[in-house]
Amino acid sequence: MMQPSRTLFDKVWQSHEVSAGTADVPAVLYIDLHLIHEVTSPQAFQVLRERGLTVRRADRTLATMDHSTPTRSAQVFGGAPIALDSAARQVAQLEHNCAEFGVELLAMHHAQRGIVHVIGPELGLSQPGQTIVCGDSHTSTHGAVGALAFGIGTTEVGHVFATQCLLQKKPKALAINVSGRRTEGVTAKDLILAIIGQVGVDGGTGHVIEYRGAAIEALSMDERMTVCNMSIEAGARAGLIAPDEVTFEYLAGRPRAPHGDAWQRALEGWRSLPSDAGARFDREVSVDAAAVEPMITYGTNPGMVIPIGASIPERRGDAAFARALSYMGLTAGQPIKDQKVNVVFLGSCTNARLSDLRDAARVLRGRHIAHGLTMLVVPGSQEVKRQAETEGLDRVFLDAGAEWRESGCSMCLGMNGDTVPRGAYSVSTSNRNFEGRQGAGARTLLASPLTAAACAVTGRVTDPREFL
């Protein structure tokens, strides 16, 4: 009998059903890879202790520390203590928990440490067809390799610890078909910001997104990760992209990817994953990549986004919109271009991979950041940092007057003390411009690494194409 046409999402979901869902009980879904970090795991380890349970598959679990860790070398590598006591306690707690329950930890000094969503693919741990979870909403990043990857809460972290499974109702499938060719100066970040602007911050709620089409196939792996990363910013449970030769070439030879015969066998399975011709999605959306311009946000959610040459829209009678603009200190009808900028943050699980640093360096090489502006460059992982230093990118940033830090989440959410001052304007390559996200009273404008670097040079919101 012929199998009905299935989507990539259907295939990954069905192959991980320990038991299918019914009207009374959700599906029991098996988890291939469980990534954990210091912020959302302590209370889950505590539940194991209280109930006398163990981590069922420590071999499918990997811990790192990224959210509350310092980025100043002296605090990472000794000498100076971690500035925040509570952060230091959380880091120590993770070390203790991993030792007690036998979970591998890429600790503070480890050469492979980094932001959890950067190191998963980088190590070749995140693979096509897997189910991947982490107590972090940006777990959707790993969907770039063709995995079903989604964020979970701490109670569910405990469920995966104890059973390697989750109870899940199957989300709906949303296809985002991206056609056309991007123009010069338009990055994957601009593409996903434009998509979120089009579908809205709740446009993907209840759905898993599959990004498809010529413009998606043309993306590098780093770029695919940027796109999938922000799926949650459209409200989606996950975002994924069919694995292809770009994926396989990226994974080949990575330390924790399969090798030898195992690689050949894996490859055979991975090639059968892409959605079948004729597979049905619950919803479809079309986007023309050729029409996308460098994008920048002006409000307090990622859907409040415009092309960099545009003016802030007017929405009379919309109290929430007015409140957002008041928080941002911006006015409806004002061109966003030339808005004063105080801080530039190049980092986060969205845009701190090597290609992102190269993009920014392309603009900053031989230039200096504006007088009075602060720029933080925080690589996504220690490996990215080493590669960047091998290429001399660190010198480009330092010569331009930027700070070159150790890896971590840093100023994306300011948990480690790297914050934007109250009232200051930050152009950030991260994923959220929520009120207070980068520090109490901070005003965040999300943009690509190219745009962020251009803004750093002029101290104003600047179209990166002026520098290319």
Add this chain to the structure above:
Amino acid sequence: MQPFTRLTSRTVAMPAANIDTDQIIPARFLTTTTRQGLGQQLFADWRYDAAGLPRADFVLNRKESAGAQILVAGRNFGCGSSREHAPWALSDYGFRAIISTEIADIFTSNALKNGLLPVVVPEAVSAWLLAHPGIEVRLDIAARTLTLPDGTDVPFPLEAFAQHCLLEGVDELGFLLARRAEIEAFERRQQ
């Protein structure tokens, strides 16, 4: 978890759409390693000024909000980060239900695991509740209904399994642990 069958309470209204988990509990409070005590920091940046003093104009700081256990909020409540600290903070403060036209996926999942009931209602019902803050309403989990002051019953969606867990006060972990044989069989097939 305590069994949760019904609740009668006054409401607090926060009409803003897209109230994200960074507003519910700002990231700087996430360095805690326990679940308790987060109610103090609930909506911290809206509730307190830069000096740490309560803002008189914020709804939770008004006298009439004291003791209300139901929060009525604008569309897409709980979007953003997966932090379970958000429902922990809401529960610790004293809320037991959130009513909105749309509630974010991960927040919904986290809330249910902590006995915090997500109640999704039609636009007209939400608009009426937002326009009548402080009104007393009734939630019945067995019937899956919200009862308005005029006696109208508004049905709300709730998965059968989540309903069962709330009514019986059981958690999902026990259910998953009982599936051990199936999980082991799956692992053998996967090898």
